[in-house]
Amino acid sequence: MRVLLTGGSSGLGAALLNACVARGDRVTVIDTARCPDAVPPSVHWLRHDLGSADMAGWDAIETALAGQGPFDLTILNAGISATGRFECIPLAQHQQISRVNLHAPLRLCMLLQQRRAFARAGRLVFVASLSCYTGYPGAASYAASKDGLATFARSLRAALRRDGVGVQLLCPGPMDTPHASRHAPRDAKPGRRIAPDRVARLVLGASRRRFLLLPGPGARLAAILGRIAPQAMTRIMGRVLFDKLKGRLS
């Protein structure tokens, strides 16, 4: 199987990469990090900052994708965050979040679809967040980018179904990754977070026909509550999360 993965160096991305390599996939990774020394020859590592507007970098990506595809499985996973009061987080960080988490996946999808690089009977997975159901005060630009991805995924579904490609939206709750520990309140209990390996298994094993992937019973419950009472859910997030995050940066 041919796989395209953005953000493969850490957290969920690293778990996805390991699981793909273990089952014999050939994986193209796009990541800002340097290629790790230990990667096997089945991995093609493209070093690129998805948040940059650098023309040469994007041209290189376009050429590389044309040579590596079509992809049976595309996972747009790369994402960054910043937590705290919106106005206390430097503007440059909000802008970088918007570019990496939203501008870049849209641009990549456009390139891939224009170059017919989504293989028939394949899948395209967007990694969003449970925040799409709960709201995320304390990470306003991050929440924006993930809601944008979710809307984009829903909007693309019909067109890609005609090409035989299944679009999927992954909305994980807190995971046990470096990202989560960086952005969670200080007293959060890591034990409650879901292991990235489990989420990776769910993604790789999911049927092409399922649109929404919610890993774990906690995430499923939060999504149901968020659907029934969206504003109440966001207010609860404000109480239990934002009140703690506020103190971090200001």
Add this chain to the structure above:
Amino acid sequence: MGLSLAQEMAARGYRVLGTGRRAPADLPPDHPLDTYLQADLSRPDEVAAVADWALAQTGGRIDVAVLNAGLGYYRPLTAESATDIAQVLRVNLDAPLQLAHALRPALAGGALGLVGSVAHRSAAGMPVYAASKGALDGFGRALAEEWRGDVRVRVLHPGPVATGMSERAGRPRNLMDSLFLSPRAVAIALLDALLARRGPDRQVISFLRVGRGLLIRGLTAGGR
């Protein structure tokens, strides 16, 4: 719709400042703006200039900010270009984000209205535009909670409005257009929703709502 919003606000007694890309000479003759600044919101440096100008013009106190500028293209993703994707995301999401960031102190005690669209859930015919409005919705949802008690933040999602945006977006005219609401009616409903003390953080400015608003206006006007 921006023009209708400005006219309605002026009628309600506000001093209205406005911005846009066009030159001052190209503004519609019936515009009610007190002051106008020409700026392109797809350029972050010009967004910063808009914020500085607004702060200087108002002495750092803004009662109501309505972030209405927006654009989109009615076409499938295969027909998009990197430049256009960046432009739509910058104007519809990044500029509101930057303006909210810069204007926060001036908005204390006031209201911030973000103009979304009913496309914010999904729109197969304009996926990039829909994504930008979905993102704006998620942004406003979080910000409304963060600023609750200090600044009233609301995301207002109009349905189809007869403004010409739809033609500019490249959507062919069809029967649907007869269902489009007038910009004035939508502007009134939108402002009512933004200025009301109570109400949900995110609201759809629907056909029914606009109709109800017009009806109430008609009744009260008739009674005077």
